[in-house]
Amino acid sequence: MSAPTPTAEALEAYRAEVRAWLADNLPERQGPVLRAAHEVTPEQLAEERALQAKLYEAGYLGITVPKEYGGQGLTGAHQRIWQEESARYALPAPGGVASHVTLGIVLPTLLAHASEEQKRDWIPKLLRGDELWCQLLSEPGAGSDLAGILTRATRDGDVWVLNGTKVWSSGALAADYGICLARTDWDVPKHRGLTWFKVPLRDPRVTVRPIREINGSAEFCEEFLDDVVVGDDMVIGAVNDGWTVANTMLTAERSGGAGAGAGAAPPAAPRGRRRLAPDLVRLAEQRGLERDGATRQLIARAHISDWLQGQLLKRIGAGLAAGQLNPAAVSLVKLRTGIHDPQRAAIAMEIAGRNGIAWPADDDAASAPAIDFLNGRIMSIAGGSNEIQRNIVSERLLGLPREPSVDSDKPFREVLRDAKSWGKRAGS
């Protein structure tokens, strides 16, 4: 952050250096980089970690991370050059999504809230690929209402004992550690009794299990913590100040993990002329509906909605960068994605008709509408549901008053007790 502004010549020299290193050391990208962590064999994982270490030793991981924590201490301009130049190369991502969580979400959170000692010790390992992290955040009973978690960390002499169940962790099977939110005080309001811990996932008292999702695959995991013991050196941020840390993390998560990490570049914008929703045109052609008026309207609607997604992102990005828009405007992009995705999937199913519910068993591509249909609500639920985004937009962007709250001002223990008698009370 405090790095001096580089000259144009210095940046061009840096670009040339980056370009040469990439050409000599990395293969060009063949397909998409994201995949589930457990599709990787231990050998592949070790290979990818070695490649990340190579990248780190060359100085291209943690470009904007301060030198004392093992980074390069360079500017955002250097980071952007790296992203532009590396976009077409296959960057190492050990554990796939685990790597993205580690560098995109955990790294900025640690930089903001970990102690000096922790940062000096942990961050170099994390940049080098020696330590992969995941989030231990949501629980079966707490998703959108994250501050309502039930995992407990109890003081026992000079250690903490953790018990509870976490869920929806991406990349947990490949990860070495989890950044875990637990309740450390039950006698204060829910936001004020939370603390973050670094939890070793290889500990025998931690059980990690993949969750099978409605689309049949298993991208996420659940974790069971049974008397997991950690010391004070594993506490991140102040005890009972976990909500402050959580806000940093959620911001990093909602901004798409564009933090100080490896910086997976966004997909390059398609060049030349746009094509009219090619997937939908193909589905229509398969049924001979390309001249059908109603179908054409659906295709146009989907194409326009795709385009609007990009235009909104462009506008909000520019407005935020120029300080012309309220930061809460980010939630508009998240909300629109959560609305657009299921609508888009429904249009594809409508056009596909019977081809969307049955297809030749050996034709993987033909399953796309069905998969999109099943995955359509990922963004409307994950990372703060549509309803949470609507609260943020209405309160922080429009300045509308908050609803009266039944749980934010009383001890969490009482919140749980009162919730059980809710039905009796409400009817009386």
Add this chain to the structure above:
Amino acid sequence: MPIQLDLTDDQALFHETTARFIEAELPREKTREWHERPEGFDPGWLAKAAELGWFSMLVPEEAGGGSVSDNPLADAALVAEELGRQVQPGPFVPMNVALAAIARHGDPARRAELVPAGVAGQAIVTWAATDAAGDWDLGAGVTVEARGDALVVTGERGHVQDAAQADWLLVAATRDGEPVRVLVPRDAEGVTVTPLATLDLARRLAHVRLEAVAVPADALVGGGAEALWHQHRQAVVLNLAETVGAMDELFTMTVEYAKDRVAFGRPIGSFQALKHLMADMALWLEVSKAAATAAIDAVGRDAEDAAEVAAMAAAAVGEHGNELAQQCLQVHGGIGYTWEHDLHLLMRRIQSNSVLFGSPTWHREQLCRVHGLGEEVTR
């Protein structure tokens, strides 16, 4: 805050001057005086507006026009946005696109006669673009035939803005099957203007009948089909900038009302049912601003994808605008249903604009056509 985010200092100043002029001359409450009058607006007011440059922007400097930036359409959109907020009367959109066409494609002598007068607001020029039903027909509903040295114009144009007040009509027509435009004096023999009743109380629309109207040969404005389409895109963009201005005004009004109005012991804006609705409305508005900005840019630069972007933006803004206006009335409740409240003025303008230069359905079909969907292509 203006819809377009990256304004130059000159543009920002121009926008501010425009807003102040409207506030001083014809704020929304004063426009009501004109709702009852058939002429719709005061020509003297139009001439004053012309002094600010309202009718010079799309006319090249060498033809007596000029604008404050190198994207004149973006500058005109700044005015259009404010016209929408204050539901202004008058022929801003048709007059600008007509003057642009005459300046670019008209006969030099006629151009010299007409364009400076239009730019000064001394002559009112409107655009008779659509068929008898108000639909875009690329001039098909009017024919131009040579008769000796003169031309004879016959046919019908529908939904012509401010035709009764206009001095000149720029008529979309065909000559030997080819799209052309032709200048017709409104008071020429054979021209019948029949005013229509309109949803938008501040907008005058009329049916125009042309019965063998004789005009001189130099009344022809060239450019062909592509020039007509370009003119249509300009109108679409200015029209949607106006709509987004009206949406912004109406939504701001609605959020304020939700904070002030108390029911069940609380401001109604604290109820989640309304907060979530208004969050969606905020999204429709922001998306509309993004779409309008993109269309202003693409059509203003006459970019390769201008037709596609204009169609997408018009479909999106048309649809979101009407959704937004409907829900603004819902949030207001009974007070919004009263004649005295300005809500209906904005709601009428938004609905009217959403079909004036093509409905959302029409624009979606245009999008498919631009992409050649369903047409035989040689691969």
